[in-house]
Amino acid sequence: MFPLKSILRCPGSIYIQTLRCISVSPPKSRLRNESVSVNIFDRNTKTLQRQRAAIADDVNLYDYLKDEIGFRLADRVFDIKRKFKLAADIGCNRGYVSKHISPESVEELIICDVSQKNLDMVPVMEGIKVRKQILDEEYIEFKSNSLDLVISCLSLHWVNDLPNAFHKILDSLKEDGVFLASLFGGDTLYELRSSLQLAELERKGGLSPRISPFTEVRDIGSLLTNAGFTMLTIDTDEIVVNYPSVFELMWDLKGMAESNAALNRSIHLPRDIQFSAGAIYQQLYGKTDPETGKTSIPATFQVINMLGWKPHPKQPKPLQRGSGEVSLKDLNKLDEIVREVRTIKDDKS
Template identity: 40%
Template sequence: MSDTMMVFDRRAVRAQRDRAAPAYGAFGFLKQEISQRLAERLDGINRRFPLAVDLGCHLGAMGDALAGRGGIERLVQADLSPAMARAAAGAGRPTLAADEEALPFAPGSLDLVTSCLSLHWVNDLPGALLQISQALKPDGLFLGAMLGGTTLVELREVMTQAEIDVEGGLSPRLSPFADLRDAGGLLQRAGFALPVVDSDWLTVTYENALALMRDLRGMGETNAHLQRRRHFTRRATLLRAAELYQERFADADGRISATFQVLYLTAWTPHAAQPQPMRRGSATARLADALGAVEVKPH
């Protein structure tokens, strides 16, 4: 992996999840909600997926949501954090500690791969998606959900201003997220067919910004940027950020809002039985006729 791909400190990501694991059940509401929404996408697919893998399982919310769906006979859970993997193993499903950047699965061995709210911490996302596609059988399915670019836009704004006000400068404090426009292209680059990407937004309200930050720590979702400052944030900076958050984003009851954008990714590994695009120029009807429009030829 080249240095230009290194954005996140994966050791820090693992350590944060390890620390979050014992109490994660009290903070995993977002994971549980998105896992249910992602698993529901199997309901409209008339296929069976006997062997499935869930990447970034945390405590197993995705496994719980997949139970009874998709004809799954065996689900293997994997997480970057050994502590999370040990805790998730209590659900009775085979679980291992594994890195999304170096998957341990044989080529063409899986029917389904899922990943819920974990891939946004991967440095080489195209490489991770390529490994997923290689691990899937032909006509295998990938279902993913990851945080998108407008996630925590409010917190980004106030932390930026607070750091300027208090410390006179800026440092990377919130991690970059993938953009909706790029996600489909990444799936195609990884060799997937029939990619579909859509997004949803969830708004969570908190008593104040400090409560939001406490939840992010409990989720194991705090700053893991390689260029982050390696010391605790100044108390004055946090208090200034909380003050700005209250001023700019509080509702009539004084509660502040936090936005989470979720990108949903659906894609299949290529297979001859899948629908194929028609040959260019083979259409037998004009689009202008179907739309009742007048076609204007270029000069």
């Protein structure tokens, strides 16, 4: 591995590539065998990995990505014009969301993580009551109908039984309670995945999964709907981070506790495949700064943002099918239709 100090930390090295709305209504399709849990991740290994990262002397160097995503998630909490009496941050890590939560939005906050070291380092704004709880996201346990808000930032993509986790979260929420979360999606690190696959094909003549599997955007809506959430909103951010080479990228993933060490399989990556993947990565995706002549590689992180509500009788209900008064084919005439409606109303008045 190359020295960490050589990693670029200049402003602008992290930027938003695209933001697109994926879904604002629950899909009707159901996932097959969604009740079957497959243990892809070793939770004990993941716990040790996160605890080791928490006690590292240079842990602050790796917070740049999760800090950005946590800030955006906290901003979504602030957008909900309501003061939540009791909220829980599941998998809070080093407080990437909690430190941005305003006392105007939350009265009391339960911060939960598998590492006591992380819990001890979480900063929270003055005016918010804080409770600390050791909790594994694989085994979410709260009293039924006890929480007004549940948030989670970049921890649920390591859960083996995501449908069960969503069911547990729904059960813990009060009626009309809110669930807000962000997790890495299927397009995350697609450059690294393809480079490793090509390198392994070249050297070994076969493929091994080297990148942890991520949940696809199309599946999140079905999982939330089947769990019982309503009024869903799902969208994605794509954040691109530039690194000098593939080695700095993999080093940072380890420092973030996001490496694939928790996978239930052999993850040994031979040195020749590492160097081959680095060369392929540079050839396919590398960029050169025309002013300085320095080269870098982009790494894409797809972040799936989700919002769901626990059902309540007073929540808005969709209109019955066929009750619309304007055809979609007439959308190009929307201004004329609005003027006609206003004219009719003025005549009646």
